[in-house]
Amino acid sequence: MAPHTPQERVRAAVEPAVAGVGLLLEDVVVTRAGRRSVVRVVVDLPDGPGGVDSDRLADVSRAVSSAMDVADPVAGPYLLEVSTPGTDRPLTEGRHFRRAVGHLVRLTLVDGATRHGRLVAAGSELTLEAADGSTASVPADQVVRGVVEVELSRSADEEGDV
Known part of the structure; x- marks a missing residue:
């Protein structure tokens, strides 16, 4: 079945x-x-951990632009923006949580409760470490969503720079 919406046509062209x-x-x-x-x-x-560096973002931008030129999935002129999700992306999939290991997160559970701490492990359970060093695990299937909390500064000990 052919894609009908502009988003579907672009997705099919650039994926x-x-x-x-x-x-x-x-x-x-x-x-x-x-x-x-x-x-x-x-x-x-x-x-996995890490992010998309600027060289790789430039490479994918060129590849996406070329694919758009060939497929022409959008009628008329358009502005193309290629980016990464950024720190405010909600964590909704297992890979999102695995990429967030080591960061402070806030989790919203299916019962409406929230949990907060540093994500130290992500699998079938998400393990959070509190500021006092204690840990607690939450079954991943009980998490509706999570968000990474932006840390403006961390001590040298926490960064591994002793």
Whole structure:
């Protein structure tokens, strides 16, 4: 079945290009801005720690732009933006939590309760460490969503710079 919406057409056009650079297509959003469209393509690492560096982002931007030129999935002029999810992305999938190990997170559970702490392990259970060093685990299937809390500074001991 052929993709019908602009987002579906863009996704079909650029997903192979993103995968070819070794990244994962996280999201595609197409919106109107006056006489043109804005096409936002969000890419991420498939799994594991770290982030997409600027060289790799440039590589995937070129690949996505070329794929868009060939497929022409958006009618009329458009502005293409290729980016990574950023720190405010909600954690909703296992790979999101695995990438957040080592960071402070706030979890919202299915019963509405929240848990907060440094994520030290992510698998079938998410293990959080409190400021006092105690740990608590939450079954991953009981977590509705999580968010990474931005830390403006950490001590040298916490960063591993002794």
